[in-house]
Amino acid sequence: MIRSLILICALALGGPALAHRVTVFASVQAAEAGEVVVVEAKFSTGRVPTQGDVLVEDASGTLLATYPLEDGVARFPLDRTVAAGGLSITVKTDDDHEGYWLLTPADLGGGA
Amino acid sequence: MPRLILAAALIAAGPAAAHYGMIIPSDPMIAQDEGRSVDLMVSFSHPFEEDGMILERPETFTVTHGGETTDLLGALSEATVMGEPGYTLTHALDRPGTHVFAMTPVPYWEPAEDAFIQHFTKTYVSAYDDDEGWDAELGLRTEIVPLSKPFGLWEGNIFQGIVHLEGEPVPYAEIEVEFYNEGQQTSAPSELMITQTIKADADGVFTYAAPSAGWWGFAALNTAPETMAQDGVEKAVELGAVIWVRFEAWQ
Numbered sequence: 011m012i013r014s015l016i017l018i019c020a021l022a023l024g025g026p027a028l029a030h031r032v033t034v035f036a037s038v039q040a041a042e043a044g045e046v047v048v049v050e051a052k053f054s055t056g057r058v059p060t061q062g063d064v065l066v067e068d069a070s071g072t073l074l075a076t077y078p079l080e081d082g083v084a085r086f087p088l089d090r091t092v093a094a095g096g097l098s099i100t101v102k103t104d105d106d107h108e109g110y111w112l113l114t115p116a117d118l119g120g121g122a
Numbered sequence: 123m124p125r126l127i128l129a130a131a132l133i134a135a136g137p138a139a140a141h142y143g144m145i146i147p148s149d150p151m152i153a154q155d156e157g158r159s160v161d162l163m164v165s166f167s168h169p170f171e172e173d174g175m176i177l178e179r180p181e182t183f184t185v186t187h188g189g190e191t192t193d194l195l196g197a198l199s200e201a202t203v204m205g206e207p208g209y210t211l212t213h214a215l216d217r218p219g220t221h222v223f224a225m226t227p228v229p230y231w232e233p234a235e236d237a238f239i240q241h242f243t244k245t246y247v248s249a250y251d252d253d254e255g256w257d258a259e260l261g262l263r264t265e266i267v268p269l270s271k272p273f274g275l276w277e278g279n280i281f282q283g284i285v286h287l288e289g290e291p292v293p294y295a296e297i298e299v300e301f302y303n304e305g306q307q308t309s310a311p312s313e314l315m316i317t318q319t320i321k322a323d324a325d326g327v328f329t330y331a332a333p334s335a336g337w338w339g340f341a342a343l344n345t346a347p348e349t350m351a352q353d354g355v356e357k358a359v360e361l362g363a364v365i366w367v368r369f370e371a372w373q
Binding site for chain 1: 154155158
């Protein structure tokens with residue numbers, strides 16, 4: 011919990027939202043084999059970024075993986091062991107916009 | 123009746139405050155670091171005086187998001203709001219975007235006005251910095267459709283909306299505007315300024331600039347073509363289209 015709080019604080023210091031920003035949302039969904047994290051990104055205009063990268067970090071800030079963003083969406087398998095402290099999911103679009111979503115332990119059903 | 127007695131009787135009757143259906147969220151813009159739910163206070167009140175009235179269990183209470191409407195009537199918890207029965211609700215915000223909460227109350231018999239009052243009441247809550255759906259029209263019998271985003275406004279900004287009745291704009295509709303004077307933080311120099319009254323234009327569009335931060339209620343009032351019986355006598359029914367809009371302090 012402490013590590014996830016540090017992560018939240020660090021990201022909160024990342025600065026305010028700017029015009030034409032990217033909003034990011036991530037949720038856990040059941041899949042045929044286990045669970046997947048579905049990442050959705052869109053611009054404040056409502057349009058979706060066609061391409062970009064999704065950076066997934068654990069609660070200590072260690073980069074776990076990078077996935078391609080295609081038409082505003084990315085999916086990756088959820089490993090609950092590494093995600094126990096929460097995941098930081100950052101979307102960087104090809105035109106250099108950036109946004110993030112914190113998948114907290116509570117989001118993962120593990121309490122706040 | 124002697125004038126002094128008449129004056130005393132009128133004073134005892136209390137101020138001529140407007141009635142408002144109220145849905146007040148804990149926050150109209152929930153950021154991801156502020157949790158995953160919103161708390162709502164639901165009442166029928168005089169918001170400037172914080173004077174409550176009895177709100178019976180509504181006919182409907184819903185949330186609309188992404189074009190889908192969900193019944194929340196069973197999720198309302200009985201509560202005392204401004205000293206009278208009302209409701210509270212905590213609603214999980216599972217998706218980003220604008221969540222529109224709406225109530226259709228049962229008609230309220232108001233002897234002082236010799237009429238029934240039914241206020242179709244709504245408010246808009248944005249989740250996770252995504253405002254998509256802020257201009258949603260719900261298709262209520264009467265409704266203020268926002269032309270300005272009904273959240274994320276600075277104090278001093280204007281709010282614009284179109285008054286609809288049965289899906290059509292209401293030319294020159296009358297709109298009452300009242301501040302939710304939480305904690306009795308301000309006073310009015312005249313009773314005329316507790317509830318301000320403005321009119322829409324020929325297209326049903328009205329404009330109001332809020333002088334201070336807080337929740338402001340807009341109630342567009344029309345009379346229904348039908349009547350309802352009270353003690354065997356047919357009475358008029360006032361249809362109110364109410365929207366609650368939050369203005370933020372300039373900082």
